[in-house]
Amino acid sequence: MQKGMTIVYGVKSGLYVNLTNRCPCACTFCIRKNADKVYEEPDTLWLEHEPSFSEVRAAFEAQDMSRYTEVVFCGYGEPTEALDVMLETAAFVKEHYKIPVRLNTNGLGNLINGKRIEPLLEGLVDTVSVSLNTSDVENYLRVVRPGFGAESFESMLDFARECKKYVPNVVMTTVDTTISHEDEKCCAEICRGLGVSYRIREYSAPDEGDSSKGTVSENKSTLKDTDAVVETETGTVSKPRSQLTTLCYIEKGDSYLMLHRVSKKNDINHDKWIGVGGHFERDESPEDCLLREVKEETGLTLNGYRFRGIVTFISDGSEAEYMCLYTSDDFSGTLIDCDEGKLEWIKKADFMKLEHWEGDAIFLKLIEEDAPFFSLKLVYTNGRLVESVLNGRKL
Ligand code: SF4
Structure with a gap:
């Protein structure tokens, strides 16, 4: 496994922040099992060590921030595993660049940190995008394989619900073609009940060779699985469900x-x-x-x-x-x-x-x-x- 210190990387007009490789889940589709990166650039998203805030700050200061319209906590792990650095970074972005901040998350931040983290996002994060993945707990456990077990699904839903109080835009997502239309309907209903938006993220096949969609040609062997996590972890363009x-x-x-x-x-x-x-x-x-x-x-x-x-x-x-x-x-x-x-x-x-x-x-x-x-x-x-x-x- 090739490692490096890619703390930030550009995806279209977004600057993505890679704070950690830790994650309590072992999703069956996780790209990390098969590749060191999502895009053609950078070389690897595996980190030699988790960056301190001063390292993150230096990485931002090395960028031409006028190129970016959004900062996205995403990377090759679950961002809330590095909660303190993430919050400090978000505050830094708000203070210095005044551009929107998005958190792409598996929604298990409360379990990870042993406390409610939603209030901490207030004023720092503009959008929280939670990977719902599927509508029922059995499938969720089978596909996401969270280390916290059965309580994870409900905790993830609860996180999304609570985030609404502190974050202007809360979205839950599944990936187009990875679940049935019936399951998508159920996911939409869950989101409606929670009062959050539902997005079906675009599916893009790795062998289409479109790196802008986060696919990498060397991952053809994991085509469908890879796409799901590519979307989850990189915030690819989303496709709204019909209203x-x-x-x-x-x-x-x-x-x-x-x-x-x-x-x-x-x-x-x-x-x-x-x-x-x-x-x-x-x-x-x-x-x-x-x-x-x-x-x-x-x-x-x-x-x-x-x-x-x-x-x-x-x-x-x-x-x-x-x-x-x-x-x-x-x-x-x-x-x-x-x-x-x-x-x-x-x-x-x-x-x-x-x-x-x-x-x-x-x-x-x-x-x-x-x-x-x-x-x-x-x-x-x-x-x-x-x-x-x-x-x-x-x-
Ligand atoms: S897909 Fe995301 S949530 Fe699942 S194991 Fe990989 S990093 Fe963790």
Whole structure:
């Protein structure tokens, strides 16, 4: 293993800071198992020793800082392992360069340091990007293999939640193509529940030879695994998930086909009864998304449908969601098992007895009243409906 003292290195317009090679995790995809670096430059990100703050400062002073628009704590280990130097460096950056500071982290800083570290980030870090990786604890333990064991997943979520109080921008990330769309949906719901943004980071194959995306040709043998950590540790350009969704209530007589969300752990909708639907995929129209989601989740084919309204969801600082609301009583096919929960025909009159989001009762009432096409805005704080606006008027 080649070692050196690469403390900072440029990636596009960001200056990346490599403070430590320590990490409590042993991710199956970690690039460190297979390479000494992420980019063509520098030679190695393995450190001869962890730099002191004065060494970090000297490394910054050797740079032309006018080239950079952001400083990113990242490197070849978990930055919060070197918490004191990281905080001192962030304060130095704020004082001398006045550019945004980002922390890319596995979110285990509280366990690593044996104390809550979120308040220490206030005023020093502008963005915290936490690697969520997957939506359930079993997969997380299998893939991330944290040294702290089962408490790690919850601690990571708790860290993200708490960071919101001290850091303007909190993002949780997964890597495109490394988990299923169903898992991505669950991750999005987790983030929505936490009130943080969700980003699906771009996947780039090492054999594309694009060093700007943090891939290195010598890592072809670890193509997919490598990409995941490259993204995690280097902050490659992220791709936001669509804020557009569809939801459909399929009707049969006096009943709706409802999904009881009981299958996924850490599901923001856990135990709630909702219709079927999901996020738009690339190049989809609302109807494309509607038909695909209904088919995927129920096995049914919609032969006809009505577009009933647009519902705007605002929730605790996460990105707004714009939901296209449909109903359909014209369908064919046979119901399948849904991996997101249990499908059941529920009498419309019984809906209010079931566990549901408060806002859902408003738009279901509008549907029942056969209201003309409507725009409904629902604002949630801590999971509670605090405001509802119909066609521009507060309810
Ligand atoms: S991918 Fe990141 S969190 Fe996982 S072992 Fe490597 S450095 Fe640690």
